Amino acid sequence: MPNRNPTSFSSYVALCFMIFSNVALVTSKSTIEPCSNSDSCNALLGYNLYTDLKVAEVASLFQVDPISILTANAIDISYPDVENHILPSNLFLKIPILCSCVDGIRKSVSTKYKTRPQDTLSSIADSIYAGLVSADQIKEANSISDPSVLDVGENLVVPLPCTCFNGTDNGLPAIYLSYVVKAVDTLAGIAASYSTTITDLMNVNAMGSTSIKAGDILAVPLSACASNFPRYASDYGMIVPNGSYAITASHCVQCSCGPGSRNLYCMPSSLAVSCSSMQCKSSNLKLGNVTVQQSSAGCNVTSCAYGGYANGTIITWLSSSLQPRCPGPQQFPPLLAPPTHVTRDSAFAPAPAPQSDGGSTTTVPKTVPSTGSLPGLAPAGAPIGSTSDASTLVNLVAAVPTALMIFLLIKLIPPFSL
Structure with a gap:
């Protein structure tokens, strides 16, 4: 019998394990905006309440002013004790945050979360912060060696996604909302809900196709009014979305x-x-x-x-x-009463896929605008920000049928003897 390398079979088993492990570790896709200065800018987070919470409790989760959450969602702040108003579970809110430049990319690191009994990194990421961050990102941001052991009362840094792109979109003032894709969403539905286009969303997020999946995080440009306050002003750079x-x-x-x-x-x-x-x-x-x-x-x-x-x-x-002509009366955003429940047609419901009159989900053809780009590559003219290359690679691997992968691996394994 010819001599065979005793490590050959174990090497190929290890290769097989690594490939399938990577497929299992597919993480949420989010837009990465490179930056080179320490300036902060205004941004928004799309957040779904995981349970009934007071306005002040939501503000505490993101370390922001409770009044700023209400005004960002055009909720009337003249109601008595409005900061302690109880907001219903599944309510969708836009959370205003400051987006910083950290280690060369845009993100918010001002948010800290105090752990409670029964908390895990996964429950904090997926439930409490509604998928805006992953367990691995929290682990890395806090240098946690053993994620199974969390001390009660520990203050964890929660790195949240955000983008600014100089506060403009197609040369006009804009503020960017980080939106976590839901299972029922389509790119057309998100575009329609936020008064933008599929092409604009693809360009902003450097997408090669209209395909999205639950857990993806998209940067959604919202038209806005920009300030021109001087740099020494504490509210320098303030930008307010339409409505x-x-x-x-x-x-x-x-x-x-x-x-x-x-x-x-x-x-x-x-x-x-x-x-x-x-x-x-x-x-x-x-x-x-x-x-x-x-x-x-x-x-x-x-x-x-x-x-x-x-x-x-x-x-x-x-x-x-x-x-040339006298201006008309000032138009103000219509104010909403503090919400007590959520319905499908509520102003506080997340952006759904387009619905037919009968209420069923409308099928939207997933056509790709002509960009001259290949799937997985940024469309022509897209901003520098892009989705994670690692995520794109893993998605391509995941797209290969499992049976075909197993067949190819078996063909590569040389004969061996026990």
Whole structure:
């Protein structure tokens, strides 16, 4: 009998194990945005409540101001004790966060979670944070050697996904929502729900096809109104999505982005109690006041606008301009009552696949816009951000029929003797 390498069979078994292990370790796909500076920017997270929670409890999970969550979702903050209002399970909310540049990519690392009895990394990632992070990401961010042992009361850093892309989309102001794909979602349904296009979603997320799966995390551009506050202002870079508003200047100022608008409009908020002066210098106009005067040359418009918040002072500036026609009344986002339940047609339901009149899911043909790209590669003109190369490779391996893989591996294994 010829001599055979005794390690040949074990090597091929190890190869087989590694391939199938990698297939099992497919993780959620998310957009990665490279960055090179330490600036923070505004972003949003799409979050589904895993149980009934008070507004303040949701805010604590993400370490943000409870009022900022309400305003980002156009919920009326004038209700008594609104921070302690109980929000229903499965409610979908947009959570405003600061997106930082860490180790060359955009992500939020300001969120910390205090562990409780019965917590596991998987339950924290999949349930409490609704798939916005993976157990492995939490493990890596906290250098956890044994994930089966979590001390009660331990503060864990929870790295959450976010993108900014300079606060623009196709050259217009935008804020980006990190959206976790649900099993019923289609790319067409998500695009329709957020007033964008399939092509735009594919470009932003560097997708080679319209195929998505549950657990993927997509960056969804939302049209918005951008501020032009100076860098020294604490609210520098503030951007507000269409149809919502934001509170700033220690709850003294409310800025809104009306439906179909690109102009940020700021005025004193309903929470203003002890605030610095909001009157424009050399004028009797206060923040948010606008005067118009028709003339033969057009319309003279004078306004007292908000210029940011610095060192406890509300900055205002007076502007005058001659416009072809006088502006109409200011359009405000319609405010919603604090929600107590969730229905399919609720404004707080997650973006579903398009539905027919009968309520059944409509089949949407998965056509790929002509981009000149191969599957798995970024479409032409896509931003630098892209999905994980490792995830794409694993998905390609996973697409190979299991029986074919086993057949090929058997053919590669040389004969051996016991």
